[in-house]
Amino acid sequence: xxxxxxxxxxxxxxxxRDALVQHLLTAAxxxxxxxxxxxxxxxxxxxxxxTIWVTEAWRSKADHVASLSIAGxxxxxAKARPLIAAMSEPILLTPVGGxxxxxxxxx
Amino acid sequence: xxxxxxxxxxxxxxxxRDALVQHLLTAAxxxxxxxxxxxxxxxxxxxxxxTIWVTEAWRSKADHVASLSIAGxxxxxAKARPLIAAMSEPILLTPVGGxxxxxxxxx
Numbered sequence: 001x002x003x004x005x006x007x008x009x010x011x012x013x014x015x016x017r018d019a020l021v022q023h024l025l026t027a028a029x030x031x032x033x034x035x036x037x038x039x040x041x042x043x044x045x046x047x048x049x050x051t052i053w054v055t056e057a058w059r060s061k062a063d064h065v066a067s068l069s070i071a072g073x074x075x076x077x078a079k080a081r082p083l084i085a086a087m088s089e090p091i092l093l094t095p096v097g098g099x100x101x102x103x104x105x106x107x
Numbered sequence: 108x109x110x111x112x113x114x115x116x117x118x119x120x121x122x123x124r125d126a127l128v129q130h131l132l133t134a135a136x137x138x139x140x141x142x143x144x145x146x147x148x149x150x151x152x153x154x155x156x157x158t159i160w161v162t163e164a165w166r167s168k169a170d171h172v173a174s175l176s177i178a179g180x181x182x183x184x185a186k187a188r189p190l191i192a193a194m195s196e197p198i199l200l201t202p203v204g205g206x207x208x209x210x211x212x213x214x
Contacts, residue, residue, distance in 0.1 A: 002153075007160075007162075007198075024205075025203070028205035029206075037206065039146075039148065039205075039206060039207035041164065041204070041205040041207050042203045042205045043112055043200035044200070044201045044203060045201065046109075046200070053114075053198070055114075055162055091160070092152065093150035093152065094150055094151045094153050095148055095149075095150045096128055096132070096150055097132050097135065098132060098135035098149045098162075099139035099147040099148070099209070100146035100148050100164070101207070102207060
């Protein structure tokens, strides 16, 4: 079983980036304790003022899919959505190892 | 002081991806214990067989720059370079928080 990961790029409506970041940090606490969540990091961009990147790593794709059903996640998505001007196709990853994955048992 | 981070995309020569991944995992152990290194994750791509993504987060850009002088890092770069067919301009990040940053003290 391979890990599953992604870089997801969100573009906030002008002036809404920091509010959207706060929703995503709340999401990080909600899904961060879900089974199989090994990384959920929220970043802004030093060059694009409305950009947010979410970096996720999961033990498996199934764990990621299951996380969307955690209590509160759909409500959070509903609150965040009006702040999102655009969402790019995520860059898909197969996380292998390194520093920061919470369960770094290798491939 | 803001954090500093990046997604770095490397393209290995055909057949060399896994060898390059091993060098990067060694790099992760070397720089992972450097002051200010909060994340250093190596991923492959489920869709592009020669692609490797390195996700880094640092307490500051200065910490990242200093890590290039750690004993062994330049030797490792010298070993890895012949396996690298292309290196894209990194996507720069300002990591804010979430799960996985080793020193998550907020902004």
